[in-house]
Amino acid sequence: MDHLLELRGLTVAYRTEEGRLPAVRGVDLCVDAGEVVGIAGESGCGKSTLASTVLRLQPKDALVAGEVLVSGRDVLTMGWGDLRALRWAEAAIVFQGALHSLNPVRRVETQIAEPIRLHEPDLPVADVGARVGELLEQVGLPAARSRVYPHQLSGGQRQRVMIAMALACRPQLIIADEPTTALDVMVQAQILDLISGLVRDLGVGLMIISHDLSVLADVCDRVAVMYAGRVVECGSADQVFSSPAHPYAQALSRAFPRVGDAAARYAPAGLAGDPPDPHDLPPGCSFAPRCARMIDACTEAEPPLLQVGGRQAACIRVGEA
Known part of the structure; x- marks a missing residue:
């Protein structure tokens, strides 16, 4: 049985004045129906590039290799007509910053209805309007709010509209790129809660991207941690957050405060140094210059993802005590 989404050896690089800039390096990942897979990592690790490449939204200067299979079909090789039919109807994306993604001079109903009209041109106008109302109610907004403009909605309401748009054509796969970054905690x-309920009730597959571990801990079944364009650890959410194996995943976990845990509150948080320059990646393991457990062998070759304790981790010392 095909996965809803399967990435095989995905590599993405950009042409720049300084030369080829690698953004994603050999990522293998899958998402199944009814599953939430999270992508974690610092800014610049390749998370958003990964998300945009799933629907072939990368800029023209991008150099892409590998396979991106949506329901068994490779997005990277399909023709424009097939790609246009796949977007919205089979896979949709929720971008971060709803205020920048929504058209400020068009009513909400018009923007939600647009993909429906494109993919179901024979659907009567009344039925399109009814679908828009149903979608808004599905994400917790009154159908009457369809007549307003984006600036008349709060940040949380605009994000709900973005989710309603992503669901407009009943896709089986949804990509959410930092969907809660600009929102307050409540x-x-x-x-x-809304996203979790939709995955449970509709049986869709969801890939959610965030640098906020608390977001991923709340909703994910599995989590992949990225560093310098590679997945360095992948496993169940419980494994990655409670007992991370890779030194970078451990540093991310320590940087996340735990309410009521005095040791976590007083322990040093964060990680010294900065991610490597993609134009000048260090030899061997790209995390080695920031790793307290580095040994000489770490600089000899980039470690592959190894199976350990029911998850994968790209570290030659991961099996040590």
Whole structure:
């Protein structure tokens, strides 16, 4: 049986004045129906590039290799007509920053209805309007709010509209790129509850991207941690957050405060140094210059993802005590 989404050896690089800039390096990942897979990592690790490449939204200067299979079909090789039919109807994306993604001079109903009209041109106008109302109610907004403009909605309401748009053509796969970044904690919790409920009730597959581990801990079944364009750890959410194996995943976990845990509150948080320059990646393991457990062998070759304790981790010392 095909996965809803399967990435095989995905590599993405950009042409720049300084030369080829690698953004995603050999990522293998899958998402199944009814599953939430999270992508975690610092800014610049390749998370958003990964998300945009799933629907072939990368800029023209991008150099892409590997396979991106949506329901068994490779997005990277399909013709424009097939790609246009796949977007919205089979896979949709929720971008971060709803205020920048929504058209400020068009009513909400018009923007939600647009993909429906494109993919179901024979659907009567009344039925399109009814679908828009149903979608808004599905994400917790009154159908009457369809007549307003984006600036007349709060940040959380605009994000709900973006989710309604993503669901407009009943896709089986949804990509959510930082869907709660601009929201306060209370509204963020509401949106996460909404996303979890939709995955459970509709049986869709969801890939959610965030640098906020608390967001991923709340909703994900599995989590992949990225560093310098590679997945360095992948496993169940419980494994990655409670007992991370890769030194970078451990540093991310320590940087996340735990309410009521005095040791976590007083322990040093964060990670010294900065991610490597993609134009000048260090030899061997790209995390080695920031790793307290580095040994000489770490600089000899980039470690592959190894199976350990029911998850994968790209570290030659991961099996040590």
